[in-house]
Amino acid sequence: xxxxxxxxxxxxxxxxxxxxxxxxxxxxxxxxxxxxxxxxxxxxxxxxxxxxxxxxxxxxxxxxxxxxxxxxxxxxxxxxxxxxxxxxxxxxxxxxxxxxxxxxxxxxxxxxxxxxxxxxxxxxxxxxxxxxxxxxxxxxxxxxxxxxxxxxxxxxxxxxxxxxxxxxxxxxxxxxxxxxxxxxxxxxxxxxxxxxxxxxxxxxxxxxxxxxxxxxxxxxxxxxxxxxxxxxxxxxxxxxxxxxxxxxxxxxxxxxxxxxxxxxxxxxxxxxxxxxxxxxxxxxxxxxxxxxxxxxxxxxxxxxxxxxxxxxxxxxxxxxxxxxxxxxxxxxxxxxxxxxxxxxxxxxxxxxxxxxxxxxxxxxxxxxxxxxxxxxxxxxxxxxx
Ligand SMILES: Cc1cc2nc3c(=O)[nH]c(=O)nc-3n(C[C@H](O)[C@H](O)[C@H](O)COP(=O)(O)OP(=O)(O)OC[C@H]3O[C@@H](n4cnc5c(N)ncnc54)[C@H](O)[C@@H]3O)c2cc1C
Numbered sequence: 570x571x572x573x574x575x576x577x578x579x580x581x582x583x584x585x586x587x588x589x590x591x592x593x594x595x596x597x598x599x600x601x602x603x604x605x606x607x608x609x610x611x612x613x614x615x616x617x618x619x620x621x622x623x624x625x626x627x628x629x630x631x632x633x634x635x636x637x638x639x640x641x642x643x644x645x646x647x648x649x650x651x652x653x654x655x656x657x658x659x660x661x662x663x664x665x666x667x668x669x670x671x672x673x674x675x676x677x678x679x680x681x682x683x684x685x686x687x688x689x690x691x692x693x694x695x696x697x698x699x700x701x702x703x704x705x706x707x708x709x710x711x712x713x714x715x716x717x718x719x720x721x722x723x724x725x726x727x728x729x730x731x732x733x734x735x736x737x738x739x740x741x742x743x744x745x746x747x748x749x750x751x752x753x754x755x756x757x758x759x760x761x762x763x764x765x766x767x768x769x770x771x772x773x774x775x776x777x778x779x780x781x782x783x784x785x786x787x788x789x790x791x792x793x794x795x796x797x798x799x800x801x802x803x804x805x806x807x808x809x810x811x812x813x814x815x816x817x818x819x820x821x822x823x824x825x826x827x828x829x830x831x832x833x834x835x836x837x838x839x840x841x842x843x844x845x846x847x848x849x850x851x852x853x854x855x856x857x858x859x860x861x862x863x864x865x866x867x868x869x870x871x872x873x874x875x876x877x878x879x880x881x882x883x884x885x886x887x888x889x890x891x892x893x894x895x896x897x898x899x900x901x902x903x904x905x906x907x908x909x910x911x912x913x914x915x916x917x918x919x920x921x922x923x924x925x926x927x928x929x930x931x932x933x934x935x936x937x938x939x940x941x942x943x944x945x946x947x948x949x950x951x952x953x954x
Pocket of ligand 1: 655690691692693694696697699700701716723724725726727771774779787929931934935936937938939942
């Protein structure tokens with residue numbers, strides 16, 4: 570597989586791997602437990618070009634494909650999954666602007682996003698609309714050459730430190746089905762009327778804020794309507810979610826790989842009944858199962874990323890990769906914890922962090938149940954006689 574990558578891409582992946590080993594792994598435990606935003610790591614990630622990885626070169630990015638991106642995300646997540654979360658919505662917003670934005674929007678937003686100075690956030694979910702995106706109530710009402718946005722968005726990753734938000738709103742509340750009346754607006758932090766009312770304390774995925782954003786008559790120029798045409802927002806969001814699902818699948822592979830690496834090292838060191846536990850067949854069965862599932866998830870992930878790179882619709886492949894990789898991650902992190910015995914349940918080791926980070930990925934970018942619905946819908950379409 571690696572022969573596909575040209576040397577520039579491989580060099581960046583290798584550099585990210587070294588960064589994770591030298592600078593992320595030594596500090597992740599403490600930053601995570603203290604729920605501290607990783608300011609210094611973010612600065613280093615900017616210099617590594619991680620925030621610009623998928624942005625086209627013409628707008629100041631590295632112009633990498635999603636196959637390469639998925640490997641960068643896997644590496645980051647091996648160190649600390651939250652770092653890859655900060656990158657995810659940023660890349661997702663940049664993808665939507667690069668793919669669906671007007672030329673004016675690309676020039677206005679992508680260069681500054683490529684530097685990582687203004688990071689992106691995606692505002693789809695609301696208090697009563699998560700899986701059911703069409704149930705959103707946020708409105709965008711035309712007012713001269715502007716739109717006025719009203720409503721609130723929940724669970725916004727990068728909600729406080731992000732600089733550019735892609736906000737899904739209803740421009741036509743009478744449209745049926747509702748998705749036909751939805752549009753995405755690019756809203757900058759600091760726009761009057763936009764505020765963050767709270768952040769959530771979480772089981773895992775710490776160090777990155779998950780915020781509620783309130784939009785109170787937020788005035789946005791019509792030039793910030795993504796693509797310049799009303800009614801396309803739902804389609805843009807669904808296409809963006811394919812990128813998000815590739816990210817989450819890569820995160821799950823990275824976290825599971827970290828759990829496996831720690832578990833196999835521990836299994837060689839820990840002895841019971843006169844020999845290392847790695848010599849007990851019951852532990853070997855676990856290790857074999859874990860490694861096989863991780864590899865299977867990685868292959869599904871690469872398949873989805875390569876399909877996205879070919880510009881093809883990949884909701885089926887991204888859904889399968891996300892579903893399998895995240896469920897696998899949940900299983901593998903628990904198995905790793907079992908291999909550590911009682912120590913696995915303590916904060917002395919990282920396995921408890923991997924175990925706490927895993928469930929978030931079952932929910933993010935669409936729950937496992939929703940992935941299965943997406944997969945089934947596409948299967949029924951493809952197997953139509
Ligand atoms: C830490 C965190 C960060 C997040 N970041 C963002 C972000 O940056 N931007 C953003 O827009 N959103 C974000 N989200 C929101 C996330 O996408 C939603 O939580 C997720 O889509 C699920 O929506 P919900 O929480 O409303 O659950 P619900 O939709 O209420 O679902 C509840 C349960 O019902 C199941 N269910 C729902 N509908 C069906 C169905 N038709 N068939 C079978 N089962 C069904 C679900 O699978 C789930 O098990 C984030 C969430 C978290 C926890």
